[in-house]
Amino acid sequence: MKNIIIANWKMNPATNKEAKKLFSETNKKAKAKNTEVVVCPPFAYLGLLKGKNLGAQNVCFEGKGAFTGEVSALMLKDLGVSFVIVGHSERRKYFNETNLQMNGKIKNSMEAGLKPILCIGETKQEFEAHLKPDVLETQITEALKDITKEQVKKIVIAYEPVWAIGTGENCSVDETMTSIVFIRKIISELYNREIADNMQIIYGGSVKSFNSADYIKHAGANGLLVGGASLDVEEFIAIVKSAE
Numbered sequence: 001m002k003n004i005i006i007a008n009w010k011m012n013p014a015t016n017k018e019a020k021k022l023f024s025e026t027n028k029k030a031k032a033k034n035t036e037v038v039v040c041p042p043f044a045y046l047g048l049l050k051g052k053n054l055g056a057q058n059v060c061f062e063g064k065g066a067f068t069g070e071v072s073a074l075m076l077k078d079l080g081v082s083f084v085i086v087g088h089s090e091r092r093k094y095f096n097e098t099n100l101q102m103n104g105k106i107k108n109s110m111e112a113g114l115k116p117i118l119c120i121g122e123t124k125q126e127f128e129a130h131l132k133p134d135v136l137e138t139q140i141t142e143a144l145k146d147i148t149k150e151q152v153k154k155i156v157i158a159y160e161p162v163w164a165i166g167t168g169e170n171c172s173v174d175e176t177m178t179s180i181v182f183i184r185k186i187i188s189e190l191y192n193r194e195i196a197d198n199m200q201i202i203y204g205g206s207v208k209s210f211n212s213a214d215y216i217k218h219a220g221a222n223g224l225l226v227g228g229a230s231l232d233v234e235e236f237i238a239i240v241k242s243a244e
Ligand code: PGA
Pocket: 008, 160, 164, 165, 166, 167, 168, 204, 205, 206, 207, 225, 226, 227, 228, 229
């Protein structure tokens, strides 16, 4: 399995011009043999950027209709998008998105031929209350309801502890490894051992070039979801190289 490094630009940069520059520089320099590189810009730029590594940061949980302000999976597919982030903690926190909605987003994405990147992770309070396993289990089980064995093989799961996102307080290698093993156990219970072993599980949360290799080499992550550091081309390239 190739490692996957995903750039999540969030609500950046501010203009078309900057987005085009960042995208083309990232693609030019992030040439990697053993690593798949995916870039997720804001919706507004997706139609301007071309590449098979294009991802969206969100998608509607319904396929079409009266959902003002939303974007459907088919629209994304039509724009040349291949991946979509689902359930990012910022969506859960600021837009009150639920696991049931994640389930709809995943189903619609898969029907349209997009590859979902399902984000899960506990908050600081949940971590301190030792609720991490319960939270991860609920998030996975509810988001994957009625997703078949064949479908689940195509999903990427991103373990992103909420307290590690954008804080500089990245999760330790041991803690990440424990979470990844736990996620495989849940997948094994829901599906089977083989699917769990082959599932692409990545880490996200304050990844920088100085800590990125540790997650891949020592925590068993099959890739990384990179936020802030993906806006700095040199830093992002160093992260991609560290995964090679
Ligand atoms: P960060 O964001 O790398 O800035 O912590 C990660 C993410 O939100 O996926």
